[in-house]
Amino acid sequence: MLIGYARTSTIEQKAGLDTQLEELKKAGCDKVFEEQVSSVDIKARTQLDAAIEYIREGDTLVVTKLDRLARSVSHLMKILDDLTTKSAHLRILGLGIDTAGPTGKLILTVLGGMAEFERGIMLERQREGIAKAKAAGKYKGRKPTARAKSEEVIQLHTAGTGKAEIARQLGIGRASVYRILNSAIAAKSQCVET
Structure with missing residues (x-):
């Protein structure tokens, strides 16, 4: 059985959620869990937890993109471990990866590591840019709206x-x-x- 999971960070991203749901339907998902919650707030992702709980032996959890599922490599590995414990698999449509075989697991682990590394580099560059702008007197921060x-x-x-x-x-x-x-x-x- 194919179990879909769709997520967007905010309610404003309705079109993004609709696109994911459409892709999951085309992929043949029998049941789809969806939510609109930040990837940072892992504890609030009740529908992801429900999807993993629902999955049975031989089932496959299907997502459109890796970033819709996990925020970090450790979170991804936890999800993979939960699925492996249930003898279930993970398929990421956008990457063409299926963990039913060892090659898919290896590729997913490497890609997850690279994504986390790239995010760390991006945040470091952002901090450096803000520090330079502050030193030049150009960075004022966000206007205090309240x-x-x-x-x-x-x-x-x-x-x-x-x-x-x-x-x-x-x-x-x-x-x-x-x-x-x-x-x-x-x-x-x-x-x-x-």
Whole structure:
């Protein structure tokens, strides 16, 4: 039996999820598990866990791309180990890899290692670029969106609006609301002392 698994990182990537589902259907998957969750948050990937739990001996877990399945080589190896324990296999459509044979397992392990290595190199380059930009005075970071709404936060709070409602109305986090209000209180108390 072919068991499909599709994942996108965010709800905004609906088209990407639809494309994966279409590819899995064309591949002949009998059942498909899907979710929209970041690959970083491995614990929140309940549908991946459900797919692996559902798989029986001789079944194959099918994904469209390697990055839809695992974030790191260690995570990939854990998934492969779980599948091997169940005498099941993994097929990655975009790479044409099937772990039913030893060659597929070897190629997958090497590709997973290369992908993790490339990601590490990319992050290192990014850090170096940010450090250079900071040294040149060109890197300012992200604009503080919540602080730009400080006056609105204070006005709404003064009008009796609750902190959670303020956050919802202004599209900022509750922690930002608390931070803005605490800063305003601290500033006010300094003015009173002076």
